[in-house]
Amino acid sequence: MSRWKQLPDTLDEHTRQLVVQLRRLKDRSGLSLVSLGRKTAYSRSSWERYLNGKALPPRQAVEQLARLGGTDPTRLLVLHELAEAAGRRTAVAPATGSTGAEAGPAGDGAAGDSPAEDGTARAAPVPHPDGPEGPLPGPGPDPARAPEAAGRRRLRVPVVAGLAVAAVAAGTALLVAAPWEDGDTPAAPGAAGSSTPAEPSARAHDGPFVYEPGRTYRCDVRRENGLLGAGHSATRDAVLQDSTTGWDVVEAQCLLKHHGFSPGGIDGIYGDLTARAVKRIQDERGLVVDGKVGPHTWGVLRG
Structure with missing residues (x-):
C-alpha cells in the first residue's frame, strides 16, 4: 500500500x-x-x-x-x-469582480487551443470586442446625463455578478441533490415548473440506458397478465447488484418503491440505498438476504 x-x-x-x-x-x-x-x-x-x-x-x-x-x-x-x-x-x-480583461504576452495561445500534458486544452484569449485599438468611434455622451448613466453602470455590475453567482450555486445544488432524492414525484429533466412532460413510461424506450447525472425516471406501475411492471424492463431473472446500471435497475427501483421500500432516486444506479431496500423486502418475504436482485426477488417484486 x-x-x-x-x-x-x-x-x-x-x-x-x-x-x-x-x-x-x-x-x-x-x-x-x-x-x-x-x-x-x-x-x-x-x-x-x-x-x-x-x-x-x-x-x-x-x-x-x-x-x-x-x-x-x-x-x-x-x-x-x-x-x-x-x-x-x-x-x-x-x-465576476473583474472589470476588464488582462492581455497576455503576444503569441500566448494566439494560434488557438493547445493540448496540455494531461490531455486538456487551454482556451485561447478572447479579443477585445471593439478591436485591438480600442472602442470604435461614436457619438460622445450627453454631458447632462453623464452622472445618471455612471450611476446605472455602477449599480449594474454588482447586480449582474450576484445573479451569475446565484445561478451557478443553484445549478450545483440541484446536481448534488437530484440523484439521491426520494420524493413522491421524481424530478423530470428540465426546469422546475416547466410544462415539459415527465419521462415517459419506458414502454417507449428505444435505445440503451445512458446515465445522466440528476435525471430520474417516472414509475408507472400497473399489473398486466397477473404481473406488476413499470414499463422500463420486462426481465424476471436479470441479476442486479452493487454498481449495476440500466433499465433493469430502473424497473427494480420502481417496484421496490411500489411495495413501500424506498430505493432513493429512481436513477438507474444500483447503489447503497437500493441494496438496503432489497435487503428489507427480502427479509420481510423470507428470502435469502444478500442485497442482490435475482429470479426469486424478481418474483416478489412482480407478484
Missing part, C-alpha cells in the same frame, strides 16, 4: 472524495505511477498531480484508471461531475 501525501486543505469535498477513490483504485491495481503512465494516455507526472490533488483529472483518465482497477466507472464519473461543478463555482466568484 502506498503512503500518500496529505491532500491540500483547499480541495472541495467532492474533489477530495474523488481523489481518495482514485488512490484506492491505484493501490488495488498494484501499478506504480510509471506503469500508469505506460498503460494510459496520461504521463507519470500527470498522475502524480491527479493523485495528490494538484489538478482535477480529465474524465477519460478516471475511466481508464477504473478499467485498470476492474471497477465500474459510473460512481467515479458522478463524483467527477460534482468536482467539475465545484471548480466552476470557485472560478466564477473571482471572475
Whole structure:
C-alpha cells in the first residue's frame, strides 16, 4: 500500500472524495505511477498531480484508471461531475469582480487551443470586442446625463455578478441533490415548473440506458397478465447488484418503491440505498438476504 501525501486543505469535498477513490483504485491495481503512465494516455507526472490533488483529472483518465482497477466507472464519473461543478463555482466568484480583461504576452495561445500534458486544452484569449485599438468611434455622451448613466453602470455590475453567482450555486445544488432524492414525484429533466412532460413510461424506450447525472425516471406501475411492471424492463431473472446500471435497475427501483421500500432516486444506479431496500423486502418475504436482485426477488417484486 502506498503512503500518500496529505491532500491540500483547499480541495472541495467532492474533489477530495474523488481523489481518495482514485488512490484506492491505484493501490488495488498494484501499478506504480510509471506503469500508469505506460498503460494510459496520461504521463507519470500527470498522475502524480491527479493523485495528490494538484489538478482535477480529465474524465477519460478516471475511466481508464477504473478499467485498470476492474471497477465500474459510473460512481467515479458522478463524483467527477460534482468536482467539475465545484471548480466552476470557485472560478466564477473571482471572475465576476473583474472589470476588464488582462492581455497576455503576444503569441500566448494566439494560434488557438493547445493540448496540455494531461490531455486538456487551454482556451485561447478572447479579443477585445471593439478591436485591438480600442472602442470604435461614436457619438460622445450627453454631458447632462453623464452622472445618471455612471450611476446605472455602477449599480449594474454588482447586480449582474450576484445573479451569475446565484445561478451557478443553484445549478450545483440541484446536481448534488437530484440523484439521491426520494420524493413522491421524481424530478423530470428540465426546469422546475416547466410544462415539459415527465419521462415517459419506458414502454417507449428505444435505445440503451445512458446515465445522466440528476435525471430520474417516472414509475408507472400497473399489473398486466397477473404481473406488476413499470414499463422500463420486462426481465424476471436479470441479476442486479452493487454498481449495476440500466433499465433493469430502473424497473427494480420502481417496484421496490411500489411495495413501500424506498430505493432513493429512481436513477438507474444500483447503489447503497437500493441494496438496503432489497435487503428489507427480502427479509420481510423470507428470502435469502444478500442485497442482490435475482429470479426469486424478481418474483416478489412482480407478484
